[in-house]
Amino acid sequence: MTTRILFSLAACAVLLAGCGSTTPNYDTHFGEAVRTARLQMTINPDAGRTVGTGVDAATGMDGRATSETMQRYERSFKTPPQAVNVINIGGSLTSNQGGGAGGGGGGASY
Numbered sequence: 001m002t003t004r005i006l007f008s009l010a011a012c013a014v015l016l017a018g019c020g021s022t023t024p025n026y027d028t029h030f031g032e033a034v035r036t037a038r039l040q041m042t043i044n045p046d047a048g049r050t051v052g053t054g055v056d057a058a059t060g061m062d063g064r065a066t067s068e069t070m071q072r073y074e075r076s077f078k079t080p081p082q083a084v085n086v087i088n089i090g091g092s093l094t095s096n097q098g099g100g101a102g103g104g105g106g107g108a109s110y
Contacts, residue, residue, distance in 0.1 A: 039045065061069070
């Protein structure tokens with residue numbers, strides 16, 4: 001009977017050992033590389049906290065520059081910039097419409 005109890009306890013110990021974490025060092029640093037890369041890509045980490053940037057950008061400008069900026073911003077909605085027409089996407093700038101197959105005619109003159 002004691003061997004059954006000891007065998008049962010040993011089996012439980014082995015099964016519970018599988019639930020333990022074998023990588024505590026990795027778990028404590030999980031996601032650290034992503035956070036570091038994000039911080040390295042950020043130009044100004046304090047952009048929202050410093051005066052004159054972010055939400056309070058207008059406080060860093062003088063009145064005349066702020067007024068002109070706001071007027072230009074409002075005009076951009078009244079008269080949007082003209083669209084640029086792209087006619088020949090992927091083609092050449094000159095056309096070579098002169099000939100059919102074979103003969104030497106129809107080439108571009110230089």
